[in-house]
Amino acid sequence: MASLTPLAEGPEFDKIRAIWRALGDHGAGAGDDCAIVELGSETVALSSDMAVEGIHFRAGWLEPRELGWRAGAAALSDLAAVAAQPRGVLVSLALIPEWPDEFVAELMAGVGDVAASVGALVWGGDVVRGDRLVVDVLVVGTVADPVLRTGAQVGDELWVTGRLGGPARAIAAWEAGIEPERTARERFAHPEPRVAAAMWLRDEGATALIDLSDGLVQDAGQLAAASGVRCVIDVDAVPRHPAVDDGETALASGEEFELLVALPVDAEPDLARRFGQEHGLELTRIGAVESGAGLELQSGGEPVAPPAGFRHF
Amino acid sequence: MASLTPLAEGPEFDKIRAIWRALGDHGAGAGDDCAIVELGSETVALSSDMAVEGIHFRAGWLEPRELGWRAGAAALSDLAAVAAQPRGVLVSLALIPEWPDEFVAELMAGVGDVAASVGALVWGGDVVRGDRLVVDVLVVGTVADPVLRTGAQVGDELWVTGRLGGPARAIAAWEAGIEPERTARERFAHPEPRVAAAMWLRDEGATALIDLSDGLVQDAGQLAAASGVRCVIDVDAVPRHPAVDDGETALASGEEFELLVALPVDAEPDLARRFGQEHGLELTRIGAVESGAGLELQSGGEPVAPPAGFRHF
Numbered sequence: 260m261a262s263l264t265p266l267a268e269g270p271e272f273d274k275i276r277a278i279w280r281a282l283g284d285h286g287a288g289a290g291d292d293c294a295i296v297e298l299g300s301e302t303v304a305l306s307s308d309m310a311v312e313g314i315h316f317r318a319g320w321l322e323p324r325e326l327g328w329r330a331g332a333a334a335l336s337d338l339a340a341v342a343a344q345p346r347g348v349l350v351s352l353a354l355i356p357e358w359p360d361e362f363v364a365e366l367m368a369g370v371g372d373v374a375a376s377v378g379a380l381v382w383g384g385d386v387v388r389g390d391r392l393v394v395d396v397l398v399v400g401t402v403a404d405p406v407l408r409t410g411a412q413v414g415d416e417l418w419v420t421g422r423l424g425g426p427a428r429a430i431a432a433w434e435a436g437i438e439p440e441r442t443a444r445e446r447f448a449h450p451e452p453r454v455a456a457a458m459w460l461r462d463e464g465a466t467a468l469i470d471l472s473d474g475l476v477q478d479a480g481q482l483a484a485a486s487g488v489r490c491v492i493d494v495d496a497v498p499r500h501p502a503v504d505d506g507e508t509a510l511a512s513g514e515e516f517e518l519l520v521a522l523p524v525d526a527e528p529d530l531a532r533r534f535g536q537e538h539g540l541e542l543t544r545i546g547a548v549e550s551g552a553g554l555e556l557q558s559g560g561e562p563v564a565p566p567a568g569f570r571h572f
Numbered sequence: 573m574a575s576l577t578p579l580a581e582g583p584e585f586d587k588i589r590a591i592w593r594a595l596g597d598h599g600a601g602a603g604d605d606c607a608i609v610e611l612g613s614e615t616v617a618l619s620s621d622m623a624v625e626g627i628h629f630r631a632g633w634l635e636p637r638e639l640g641w642r643a644g645a646a647a648l649s650d651l652a653a654v655a656a657q658p659r660g661v662l663v664s665l666a667l668i669p670e671w672p673d674e675f676v677a678e679l680m681a682g683v684g685d686v687a688a689s690v691g692a693l694v695w696g697g698d699v700v701r702g703d704r705l706v707v708d709v710l711v712v713g714t715v716a717d718p719v720l721r722t723g724a725q726v727g728d729e730l731w732v733t734g735r736l737g738g739p740a741r742a743i744a745a746w747e748a749g750i751e752p753e754r755t756a757r758e759r760f761a762h763p764e765p766r767v768a769a770a771m772w773l774r775d776e777g778a779t780a781l782i783d784l785s786d787g788l789v790q791d792a793g794q795l796a797a798a799s800g801v802r803c804v805i806d807v808d809a810v811p812r813h814p815a816v817d818d819g820e821t822a823l824a825s826g827e828e829f830e831l832l833v834a835l836p837v838d839a840e841p842d843l844a845r846r847f848g849q850e851h852g853l854e855l856t857r858i859g860a861v862e863s864g865a866g867l868e869l870q871s872g873g874e875p876v877a878p879p880a881g882f883r884h885f
Binding site: 271273274275277278280281282283284285286287293294296298299300301303305306307308309310311313314315346347349350351352353354360361363364365367368371372374375380381382383384385386387388389390393395397399401 | 584586587588590591593594595596597598599600606607609611612613614616618619620621622623624626627628659660662663664665666667673674676677678680681684685687688693694695696697698699700701702703706708710712714
């Protein structure tokens with residue numbers, strides 16, 4: 260059977276494990292943010308990301324062009340999470356027939372905008388009829404030297420890009436029927452795939468990378484499972500988006516598309532300053548890699564219970 | 573703006589034209605069965621194919637493993653349609669949470685089966701929550717010398733692989749609440765991507781290829797529009813699946829995944845026999861490529877009106 264990168268516990272991951280067992284020899288190794296395959300002279304990274312209206316977003320929250328940007332960014336973030344250079348994008352759309360062609364064109368223009376922002380083109384896709392909007396974005400990148408989620412070493416330190424919780428804050432506002440704060444809305448509508456940041460971190464010696472699509476708690480658990488280590492995170496160190504006033508939101512907020520990165524301890528102390536200068540973005544040390552398994556959250560050196568992250572099932 | 577291969581008239585294609593206009597410089601040339609791009613030393617063909625339960629199929633018609641085969645075959649057929657060698661597949665699934673993990677694993681095993689049947693592997697994908705099954709299959713192939721739908725020359729002859737109408741016949745039976753004839757059901761449940769046949773036809777000098785995912789009438793119209801020619805098809809020559817007793821069904825039946833191919837006239841007369849020997853499949857001459865535009869159907873040398881094909885919108 261093809262090797263599957265170890266995944267954390269949970270019903271979503273039971274499903275993925277069942278799939279890879281059933282595929283047997285017909286599957287290639289998987290379980291990272293991207294599939295990594297050799298095609299001729301290139302190492303190619305591929306990933307897909309599907310979003311269903313009414314489950315992953317509501318059409319009324321965003322303009323069509325923002326919907327497209329967001330869907331594209333979510334998929335491109337998976338390329339960032341292995342430090343790949345995005346090359347092209349395919350988009351499959353299930354559309355309600357009543358949607359005017361201008362909406363569809365705007366949505367795809369949004370995908371084109373975010374692809375171009377990281378050096379990729381829209382190569383094609385499929386348009387079919389549906390009874391609600393479904394957007395599946397497939398991204399293809401090239402990568403000479405991928406940084407996987409399997410490489411964290413005991414003694415490494417854990418860092419996170421940006422400030423967390425904005426998307427969760429925006430969603431909570433919409434669900435309460437109010438318009439989110441502008442900056443939180445912006446974090447949801449226009450996430451930036453951290454492609455340049457990931458390459459920079461790779462060049463600084465990053466041993467493991469993962470994007471925070473499922474939220475810091477869940478994705479740190481994945482990194483720990485994949486690397487066969489224990490991640491210890493100081494919840495008081497986790498940087499919060501300015502609109503976020505509680506730590507739980509920052510820990511659980513999914514759809515972040517920031518990066519969690521493991522770096523050797525000697526990367527300090529100038530790293531964050533140089534990163535900020537280069538990328539206009541914060542890089543914050545939030546924890547360490549220890550021997551053991553799973554994720555431990557601490558506050559003042561004492562263990563604390565994790566909040567629930569977003570679950571796909 | 574990126575070049576878009578000319579498409580036939582129709583609201584579905586207006587939508588695609590609007591998308592490519594909106595993408596401007598952020599889109600690469602499209603409009604064929606696959607996107608064709610250069611990646612390092614390889615020419616890569618990519619395509620995606622999305623199917624929504626209740627619109628493109630009903631879950632009760634097929635076993636989960638058959639659903640997976642069929643979804644994979646539909647996408648792999650696009651690689652056949654440019655004579656590419658399939659390499660890998662990514663699958664995005666929106667799943668009803670109540671679906672047992674065994675169903676999902678069986679569905680993916682079906683994708684793995686059809687991928688392996690043409691030399692490809694399942695590389696990865698995405699699994700998300702939905703309120704109905706959505707399957708999007710992305711296929712990646714390599715191709716030194718693609719056969720596009722743009723290359724048909726005036727004077728070529730038009731040929732079709734296999735016998736048409738089986739899938740439409742099966743769908744009509746299910747929609748009438750009866751079980752389809754076994755062979756018609758099989759054509760719907762287990763279509764074979766004509767990968768080897770397409771490569772053989774390329775080596776015999778095929779000038780243009782398209783698969784019959786939207787039915788012979790629609791796809792012959794696409795080939796005519798893309799090549800800037802007129803396709804003339806003798807409806808009496810179109811080979812019908814044994815369970816099909818009317819010519820209209822064979823002309824309009826989509827989801828066929830047989831190939832329509834343009835070949836120079838001097839390919840005759842031994843071609844069909846050698847093709848049959850090699851592929852265990854019929855190859856039938858059904859018409860010719862003339863100067864002009866659009867599709868003309870003839871019977872006894874006289875023009876006849878086309879039936880309606882499957883429309884995505």
